[in-house]
Amino acid sequence: MFSKTCEYAIRAVIFIAQKTADGSRVGIKEVAAGIDSPEHFIAKILQDLSRKGIIQSQKGPTGGFYLDAQSRKYTLADVVHVVDGDQIFNGCGLGLKQCSETKPCPLHNEFKKIRDAISKMLRSTHLGEFSEQLEQKLVFLKR
Amino acid sequence: MFSKTCEYAIRAVIFIAQKTADGSRVGIKEVAAGIDSPEHFIAKILQDLSRKGIIQSQKGPTGGFYLDAQSRKYTLADVVHVVDGDQIFNGCGLGLKQCSETKPCPLHNEFKKIRDAISKMLRSTHLGEFSEQLEQKLVFLKR
DNA sequence: ATAATAAAAGATAAATTTGTCTTTTATTAG
DNA sequence: CTAATAAAAGACAAATTTATCTTTTATTAT
Secondary structure, three states: OOOHHHHHHHHHHHHHHHHOOOOOOEOHHHHHHHHOOOHHHHHHHHHHHHHOOOOEEEOOOOOEEEOOOOHHHOEHHHHHHHHHOOHHHHOOOOOOOOOOOOOOOOOHHHHHHHHHHHHHHHHOOEHHHHHOOOHHHHHHHOO | OOOHHHHHHHHHHHHHHHHOOOOOOEOHHHHHHHHOOOHHHHHHHHHHHHHOOOOEEEOOOOOEEEOOOOHHHOEHHHHHHHHHOOHHHHOOOOOOOOOOOOOOOOOHHHHHHHHHHHHHHHHOOEHHHHHOOOHHHHHHHOO
């Protein structure tokens, strides 16, 4: 459904949202350990998200990743869009670039329903929601 | 959503269903051209499907690929399962192997709905349906 | 039987994704 | 101002997916 990179990204963003709900910051090592991902690999992904403003980062001592008020308003759709592009939102399920309403592939309408359901789900899930959840759920971002 | 290999597979199976509705057979070159895929690449995929009995094949002159009555009862879910395994049907949307009802990831229930919609759509689409459709739709399996 | 045909199988290569290691830059505390 | 810290960036490597080319096997028609 998503690339592995995107799976890591979503897990990391949820982790950061949960860990920094109190205004603190979380280091890349802790993120990597928390979501069971390669440290430098997730680092690059977070760099992308940070550059786009989806998350915040701060260098140096006391530095780390966090979400500001603005970022908490972003949704998982924004994360997915940065990492995987819009394939999942608009792409043809059969990989046909020219598939469209007027030139639909044989499964166009069925895929449309699925895509819309995915879009709706991602767009309605705001990063801030995860800041409000219990610590306990963290464990389920690993493995 | 699906691997590129799986996209080719679905397109090829639909193509074969449409082209051989009259009991004829269709060669690999025609399939490859018809769905815009690399000839030898789709050939291997069709070999897999043929070995599993999802489609039929016949060597030699007048040979080619086709669907028998039994195969027309298979669904796209069967095709996807052979090519991509059960990840799309059962896998966690965040890539967590141990994600389950009792240890759900933060998006477990939302992903479940999506997966179920995909499963339902694929399981309800029988290969025979494509044998009954108009020639005209063929063009929309390309590009 | 033989030649022609077409799928099956095998080997190899290119491209992309994923993962690792090192160096650089920015920031903070002392 | 300096040293320590942590993210950013760059270079490289492994693994996987996708694509290409060649040889083999089975089948048909002559």
